[in-house]
Amino acid sequence: MCIQGGVPMDFSSYFPIWNKLTPTQQQILERNAVLRKVDKGTVIHNGTVECTGLLLVRSGQLRAYILSDEGREISLYRLFDRDICLFSASCMMNSIQFEITIEAQKDTTMWVISADTYQRIMKESAVVANFTNEIMATRFSEVMWLMEQIIWKSFDKRLAEFLLEECSLEETNILKITHETIAGHMGTAREVVTRMLRYFQNEGMVKLARGTVEICEERRLQELSDT
Amino acid sequence: MCIQGGVPMDFSSYFPIWNKLTPTQQQILERNAVLRKVDKGTVIHNGTVECTGLLLVRSGQLRAYILSDEGREISLYRLFDRDICLFSASCMMNSIQFEITIEAQKDTTMWVISADTYQRIMKESAVVANFTNEIMATRFSEVMWLMEQIIWKSFDKRLAEFLLEECSLEETNILKITHETIAGHMGTAREVVTRMLRYFQNEGMVKLARGTVEICEERRLQELSDT
Structure with a gap:
C-alpha cells in the first residue's frame, strides 16, 4: 500500500x-x-x-x-x-x-x-x-x-464541441494548445483547424494567440455544437 | 425441435x-x-x-x-x-x-x-x-x-472493396443493386456513388445497367482496394 x-x-x-x-x-x-x-x-x-x-x-x-x-x-x-x-x-x-x-x-x-x-x-x-x-x-x-x-456532423460543430470539452477538462477558458495538436485529436489537417479557428475568431467566439485558444463566447460555441 | x-x-x-x-x-x-x-x-x-x-x-x-x-x-x-x-x-x-x-x-x-x-x-x-x-x-x-x-481510405477504394465483398457474398459477378442502395450502405449520397461507378466503367472495371453493376475486372478492383 x-x-x-x-x-x-x-x-x-x-x-x-x-x-x-x-x-x-x-x-x-x-x-x-x-x-x-x-x-x-x-x-x-x-x-x-x-x-x-x-x-x-x-x-x-x-x-x-x-x-x-x-x-x-x-x-x-x-x-x-x-x-x-x-x-x-x-x-x-x-x-x-x-x-x-x-x-x-x-x-x-x-x-x-x-x-x-x-x-x-x-x-x-x-x-x-x-x-x-x-x-x-x-x-x-x-x-x-x-x-x-465524423460521418454526420460538420467540422465547425465538432471543433466547437472539442474546445468546450477541453475547457471543461482543463477548468480554464484559455487553452494552451496548438492547432497541430487539435488537428491530431480530430483526425484532420492543421490547415483545416486554423481556417475554422480563424472563422470562430472573426465571429468573436474565440481569441487566438501563439499556442493558445481563448474561449470568449462559450454560449455561442455551445449553441453551435448543439445544433 | x-x-x-x-x-x-x-x-x-x-x-x-x-x-x-x-x-x-x-x-x-x-x-x-x-x-x-x-x-x-x-x-x-x-x-x-x-x-x-x-x-x-x-x-x-x-x-x-x-x-x-x-x-x-x-x-x-x-x-x-x-x-x-x-x-x-x-x-x-x-x-x-x-x-x-x-x-x-x-x-x-x-x-x-x-x-x-x-x-x-x-x-x-x-x-x-x-x-x-x-x-x-x-x-x-x-x-x-x-x-x-471512413477516415483514412478514399472513396474509390472503399467502393471497390464494397463491390468485391458483395460479389463474394452473393456469389455472382452481376450485382442487382441500385446506386441509391450502395449509397445507403456507405453513408454517402447517390450522386457520389454514380460518379465513382461511371469512373470505374470508363476504366473498364465495371459495366453498368439499370439496377445492376457487373464486375468486369475483379483483379483491378482488388488492386485498387489493396493500395
Whole structure:
C-alpha cells in the first residue's frame, strides 16, 4: 500500500468491483498489480507491443487513439482516475482485431495488471467477466459516438464541441494548445483547424494567440455544437 | 425441435457454446428462444424499441446500421448463420449508449431470446459472460475497421472493396443493386456513388445497367482496394 498526502492510495480502493471478488482473486490481483508512473507524452502502449496489460488509472489522464499509415491520429477516448484500459491487453481476447495507441496526456500514475492475471480471473468469475463487458460497452459507445460525429456532423460543430470539452477538462477558458495538436485529436489537417479557428475568431467566439485558444463566447460555441 | 429438409434444426445445434452450459441453463434458453421468420427488408429492431432481444440467425442475413437525423444510413456489419446480435438487446447492459437498426437483408429465420433470459444466465455464468465479451469484441473490431476506412481510405477504394465483398457474398459477378442502395450502405449520397461507378466503367472495371453493376475486372478492383 502506498500513501500519498496522508491518504491511503491502495489498489483495492481503486479497483471498481473489489468487494465482489473472492479473497483469493483479491490476493492474485493485488500481488500482480504493478504501480507505474509515466510522464506526460509517454507512449504506454501501441500496436507493435502485443500485450502491455490492463491499465487502471490512479491519477492523471490517458488518451487512446488510432494512427493511420501516414501517421495521422484520431483520438478515440480518454481515461481518467479509476478508469480501466482493456485494449492495452488485447491479447486477452481473440476477437479484438484492432490496434490502438495509449499515451499519457498528463503525468500519470497507474497500475499495470498483466493480461494473464486478469484473464485467469475473468475466465472463472462471472462478476469480473460482466464487469469487463460493461467496460467494453462503454468504450464501444464512445467510439460509436465519435463515428457518428465524423460521418454526420460538420467540422465547425465538432471543433466547437472539442474546445468546450477541453475547457471543461482543463477548468480554464484559455487553452494552451496548438492547432497541430487539435488537428491530431480530430483526425484532420492543421490547415483545416486554423481556417475554422480563424472563422470562430472573426465571429468573436474565440481569441487566438501563439499556442493558445481563448474561449470568449462559450454560449455561442455551445449553441453551435448543439445544433 | 423443427425439421427442415430432413435435417434437425434445433436451437441447441445453433447456439455456439451450448455444450458449456449447465442442463438448467440449456433448459431456460431452449424454453425461451422463439423462432421467428421475417421477410427481406423487415426492420427487426430500431432505436425506438428498447429491447427486442438477442437474435441468433438460423438462416438468412441481417444488416446492422446507424441512421442520422436526416435519414442517412451507414452499414456497420452483417450477421450470417449462427451469428448473434447483442445490440438488439442493449437494455441488458447499462453501458451500451448507442442505437442501431437491424434489418433483414434476405429472408431470415432466427431465434429471439429475451434480454431478461439471457441476462439471467450471463450474470451467473462466467462462460456465457466471456462468450458475450468475444461477440462484443468482434463487433467492436468491425466498427473500428469501418471507422478507419471512413477516415483514412478514399472513396474509390472503399467502393471497390464494397463491390468485391458483395460479389463474394452473393456469389455472382452481376450485382442487382441500385446506386441509391450502395449509397445507403456507405453513408454517402447517390450522386457520389454514380460518379465513382461511371469512373470505374470508363476504366473498364465495371459495366453498368439499370439496377445492376457487373464486375468486369475483379483483379483491378482488388488492386485498387489493396493500395
